[in-house]
Amino acid sequence: MDNSFVISVRDAGIRFRRNRRSSRNFKDLFSARSRRTRPGEFWALRNVSFDVRAGESIGVVGRNGQGKSTLLKLVAEVLLPDEGSVTVAQGVAPLIEITGGFVGDLTVRDNVYLTAGLHGMTKAEIDERFAEIIAFAEIEDFVDTPYKHLSSGMKVRIAFAVISRLEEPIILVDEVLAVGDKAFRDKCYRRIQELLDGGRTLFFVSHNERDLRRFCTRGLYLDKGALVMDAPIAEVLERYNADYGV
Template identity: 70%
Template structure:
């Protein structure tokens, strides 16, 4: 049997409610006990699962239950406080999608910057630049400073860049909730193309239609725990039943 492309092993993540209070050196060095200070809480704890290559997984739960946090760990931009996350393939993250774009740079410069940060060479970006701009529908704004774009236009640019990456694992966090209906249809079609190529996907959404369209498996996070891992219909049904 092939090794899983993602292994989440007994993971826990904690945050501080009072961001103004810094942990002392003693707090940071005393990680063996991982005692919870009064102003700390666990987003989730003791979460374990494996993901096979080509699986498409919907992550469901209320706001604040750790869905985006889970994706950030898979993207390796967040380190868990307990346990481990092993990711054995490259990741294309559609999470906090406009992060990394620079307001004062032009759209053109931002495309080269963002794609370059994800490993694309300058020549590769140049070859794909026209397709990126056409997909984003911003041909008349390529030399406009990014800060002057509308929020919807910014999302279109960012999605168009990330959707051109060749990474085998795709992370999608509520990005399809933004933008007009026509652009969402294009996003849906592009995601379906990527899944048809055999990519692995984590998909966070509150939209049951989108979840059931793209995902076969569902993970339900609630009250700091993995409450269910199985068919997406059952995962969403359990979630909606708990909070009907």
């Protein structure tokens, strides 16, 4: 991996099964990876290659089901590729699922400490930022409420508040912000801009063209699991709109 890149993806592919009957057997899980697609399996991504330098802001574009969220999970190392490689040289703060990393039976307070701790923050650092995190999420009255009892919007609030306070250089944001109300989204977007101004690297998945143009300078266009275009975001959006008559 070139030292100038913080992320390097080379011919990456990942496949999933369509139903339980097509699941791989125990031997398959521990044997060498095969390029052969078994019955019932499909490639969610294949032959994807690109590099990212520190401080780039990248919008990931495509219709639903084309591999956008899967790509973010590969970069976050939540998933591993079945072929090719994904190399990430810096830490990642992922906001790619509403409940990602949070435990339903634990309180909001405990989840803040757990999630931030798993991302390398010390207890002293979390103590120092705890009030700020809760205030940003605007859930002061629910600090000792089990996480599973929060609404979807409240879960987004606390997840973003925690993730955006991490020191990780790479930020991954999926469509989850669409769940929140407009006022809170605007607050999140101001925070994202602060992170970009501070030199963070951003991967941003959205169907909102205005937001993509606002935050991103570069675009990755995925279609049927393939990377069909890697170019300035304006060019990528023009191609995407032309392809699908938007």
